[in-house]
Amino acid sequence: MQKRIYLCLAHMSGEEQKFIQEAFDTNWVVPLGPNVNGFEADLEAFVGEGKSVVALSAGTAAVHLALVACGVQAGDEVICQSFTFCASANPIKYLGATPIFVDSEPDTWNMSPDLLAEAIEERIAKTGRKPKAIIPVYLYGMPAKMDEIMAVADRYDIPVIEDAAEGFGSRFDGQVCGTFGRYGVLSFNGNKMITTSGGGALICPDVQSKQEVMFYATQAREAYPYYQHEHIGYNYRMSNICASIGRGQMTVAEAHIAHHKHICALYKELLADVEGVTLHENPSPRYDSNYWLCTILLDPSLRVQGEESAYAEQVEGAVGGAAGVTHCAASLRTDCEPNSNVEAMRIALDRAGIEARPLWKPMHRQPVYADSPAYVNGVSEWLFARGLCLPSGPCVSDEDVRYIVENLKSAILK
């Protein structure tokens, strides 16, 4: 059977089982416990800056609780980077608020500080109220222009929630991503930089806000001998078993990040002479991406084998879906999709056992967000039309990268 090379698979250190055993031995098989506290302490040491961290059941839950902590309510507006995974924006809708999407700039592919300022000005002019929060994202691990984004946010006194789900351990000007704004979101899903099988965390400014977030993460129980509820809470705390895996993963976090950077450097070397294929890299030494996923852009002039029939067949087991339980697509095509040469390259790599994936489709082009206001400059759509993510995880070897680049080259028509 052909070997398959995935984008980013979880990789265990071996320490996880020791922590899990300890959880069982001490009978802490609940959504709190010594390993949850230990994992939070590990994360606090890792991110630094005197921050407090709450471990949660998912990164999406962290976004949701950060919005709650920023006081977001039904009818409010929240600014969100358009070029992202839906989990950055969906919790805005959970609260009955309206996402205002802001496009990217071409250096980092993340939120454009100029468009952000424009969006804030226009929202204030239109609604008479400021947006309640700003959610920039560290796409594929690349730091956003945090100095400029923070300057705009501070000018209007709007809290920033950094979605660092993909940017675990990335740095901007030497500072860990997720520690610039009021809140920072981390994810430990199975395909992220480190995993707890499923899980996330919220980086909080201080112990007091950590306690507030924890209150909402555990069903908002007031301090009475009986159950007294004065707010709507959530069941979002991380389980002690998941935290056990997290503690084991923390022992290899730096090694994982170093490996992703090494894989990116190898792609750079091997792709250097491939015309029409551009690897996305740190725009300057101020940026230190963890290269969670290495990404390339294909020039539209690049001819790829099979591109004339690129969208001819229904995709089986659509990307991200569990086997056999995917939604059936309504049609083969949509009015916003990657170029044919990109889809042909994805198929060619897939046939060689290599998982490649288009970039995130911008939220302002998603049918579910068709009614949300958007401030766009064309950058994210331009990138979406050209980009592919390549295997980059801890299970990808140097030999795999050579095999991937070989197959990529042989799919290009001379």
Ligand SMILES: *Cc1c(COP(=O)(O)O)cnc(C)c1O
């Ligand atoms: C993965 C991800 C999330 C959500 O994290 P989960 O732990 O899967 O809920 C949020 N934002 C971005 C950008 C992500 O990639």
